[in-house]
Every structure is written in C-alpha cells, then in structure tokens.
Amino acid sequence: MSNDVEEPAGGEKKRRVRYGMLVDLRRCVGCQSCSVACKSENEVPLGKFRTWVKVVEKGRYPDVSRHFLPSFCNNCEKPICNRNCPVKATYVRDDGIVMVNMHRCIGCMYCMASCPYDVRYINPLRKIVQKCHWCAHRLDAGLLPACVETCLGRALIFGDINDPNSEISQLLATNPVVTLKPELGTQPHVFYIGADADTMDPTRGVDIDHVHFHEPY
C-alpha cells in the first residue's frame, strides 16, 4: 500500500495508522446517544453539533420506513478545508485526523464555506471554528471516541483501517460500504453499511426554499 512507511530502527515495515469510522446502519436505532455523548465530551455549545443523526421517514402507509444517518466529520484523505485554510489552523495528523488549531484560527469561515459535508461550526464562546476530530484527545489516551463508546447498538465501529486485523478492516473488506459524496474526490473516511440513498441526498425531503439554517450568534 502507498501508505506504508519505513520503520527507521527495526528495519521491518510498520504500517501508518489511519483511523476510520464505520457506521453499520443495520444496527442504528436513531437514539441520538452519539450526539449527546459528543456534546458532553467536547463541550459543544447550544445549537451546534459535531455529531448528529439525520432522521428521514419515507413511503406511504402501510409501506413506510425510517432511516438514520449518523454524521461525523469525514476526516477526508484530501480535505478541502485543509487546502483552503489560509493560516494553517486546519492541519492533518499522521493518523489522518483533520484538526483545528484553536490558537491559529482567525474565524474567516472559509473552511466552513468549502466543506461539502457541513460539519464545521463557529463556537460562539471561543469564537473559532470547531469540528469533530474523532475525540483525538481520547484516542491519544488509548480510549475510543465518546460516540463509539456510548453507541448502544454497536453501530459505530472505529479503528485503524490500515491494520488488517482490526474489526473495521474486516468489516470494510466483507461488506458493501458507501461514503458521502464520493464524487467530490475528498476520500471521506466515514463509511456506511446499509445507508439509504434518499437519506444521503441532502436535497431530498426538504423544502429547498425554507431550509432553517442555524442563525449566527
């Protein structure tokens, strides 16, 4: 794989850790626990979300169904936010997580305007841009992201996609998976099993003239 790096000391090849998130929608019940856990863990202010579950109903009685789409930052392999950030406040860690340096962010909001997934927000208290970073602080401490830890149906599977023995790699290898907007070439790293096309389509099921965007504070 192109992601391999040479281990300087041991001589044997060591794979680069590349984190990924797999959402098994067959197991998601839409309880919004991930949203709550994320808000609690990351002190996400009122009206803003790093993680949320989009809920869609479709069909006519009696042929109806309800679908969920847990949403995270896709921590893309080619993040457009990173390319466009003028002050390098957005940077990419070696394990693929896209971070925002809170001391460098000037709040120009260009990353928010260029992100195709609408996962970034302005923190009205800190006055900077923030986003889901898969709880990088927890990962560094050897823990799982708060949403993964709390997911009661075990619908969220998190791990190193470069490690062939990880649960996520095995599930990715044996299941049909999709990502959001793959046509944009950002190479998102949140994968979905059993996602509904109507739910993934941002323009379905909304009155395009009356979308309630969050008001800036």
Add this chain to the structure above:
Amino acid sequence: MEPISPVTVLYNAPHQIPFQLPISQYFYFTGLSAGSFVISVIAVLGGKVEYKPLGKIGAILAPLCLILAPMNLLVDMTQPARFWHLMTYLPGYVNWKSPITYGVILLSTYPISATIYAYFVYAGNQKYAKIFAILGIPLAISVHGYTGFILALGKGRALWNTALMPTLFIVSAMVSGIALMIIMAILRNVFFMKDATEEEREKDATLIHGLGGFLGAAIITDLFLIFNAVLVILTSSKEAFEAAHLLLWGKFALEFVGIEIVLGGLIPLFIVFYPKTKSSFKWLSFASVLTMVGIFAMRFTVVVGGQSVPLH
C-alpha cells in the same frame, strides 16, 4: 416534481451559513475598485487630453473602494485581532495553497500601487503614471479575479464550483466600475464645470456617452456569462439544479431575476442603447445606479444563494 415515494426529513442539524452580507459587500467594493482602476488606466494610456478627467476620477476611486473593502473582512472574522496571522508569510504558518493567501498579498500590494498611480496622475507626471498604470492592471484584475477563486475552490457548493467564476467576477467588476465612473463623471459635468467653456462641456458629454457604450458592452458580456453559468448548472448535478432553482424561481428569484437580470441588466442595456435615452444624463445616471444595484444583488445571490443549498 412529485417523487415516487414521499421523503420527509424529520431531524437534521444544518449549521449557520458562513459567508453573509459582509463578504458580499467585500466582493462588491473590490469589484468597484478594480473596475474603476481599469477604466482610469484606459483613459491614461489612451493619451488624449479629453480623457484626462476620467483618469483622475478612476485613480481616486480605486484606492478609496479598496480601503473600504477589507474592513468588511475584519467585521466578518470572528477573531479580528488575529488578522496578522495571515501576514506572517513564514513557511508552516501561512498556507500558500489558499486563495485567501493570494488575496492577502494582493490586498496589501494593490492599494499601494494604486495610490502611487493616483499621485502621479494628479501630479501630471504622464510617464510614471503610465508605468504604474501598466503595473497596476494585472494587480487590479487579480485582486478581483482571486475572489472568484475563493468561491470556485469552495468545492462543496455547486453554484460556486465552476471555472467561470473568476471571469464572471472580473466582468461584473468592470460593469459596476464603469457604472460608478459614469455617475461620478456626470456629477463632475453638472456641478463642477460651471466655469468651463461650452466646447469643453460638450467634449466631456461625448466622453460620458462613450462610457455609456462601454457599459452596454460590459453588461452584454456579463449577461452572456450568467446565461452560460445558469444553463450549465441547470443540467449539472442535483445540488447544482437546486441552486438554479433557488436563483431562478425559488428563494432568490427576486434578487437574481428581478434585480440582477432585469433591473440591473436588461433595463440599463436598453437605456444605454436606445437613441432617445442614451444621450440624456438623467437616463444614463439612472441606468448606472440600476446597474450598481444589480451587481450588488449579483454578489449577494452568488455568495448567500450559493450556500443556501443544504449540504447534509
């Protein structure tokens, strides 16, 4: 367009629209600056004595508008005190791939060059005025062209993500710049030429009518580019179609079709080419005001309308 089976979004959390009115105003003012600078340079390089007043008007408008423009950016930033982060120019601190970084360099160099140019135009130093005119042209074009890149590289937004954007922005800058010049030139002719001879005023009037022709040509180019953009987004991706819907018969139809196309495009076009109205200062200034309002509506619909398509 009734779907086969109804789909209803019960819950979703769209975040705020990031670029609002201040960014539209910023684009508008850089456009005015670039447009009036280019007209001024054409007048100075043209060399004829009767063009001189135009050169002077444009030379003063260009730096003035460009002082107003970045104020909007400071207002819009959530951390305005950190603006200097953009100007460290150190590797590892400034992202040279970002269009905003191109903008920071252009917004620092262009006003300086435009001010020096204005000084030489007013000092009557033709040689240096011409040198700085030629130096300033690429800066003026790129100071507005890069704003097109800001939008074009925001690849999440279907309305913005087109190679047409920088060209469209430069052309609309010309339109608004010429309109502003016409208003200023008419004001000068009416109020500040009281002691001039009849012949001089006549020459000045012909010049203003010539600008009216320029305005017409620029509006035609602008409308043609808008037509191209709309035709393509109507047949492109689903998000692009929804953006076209918003502009053509949706939420932004009044701003786009009503103000930008009809009030700011077709009506001024008629006025500057119709023989009975094109030689009247009143009609010409009316057309210029309409055009400037129309271009502001264009900035607003492109910036805010482009972000009004939900992304998730």
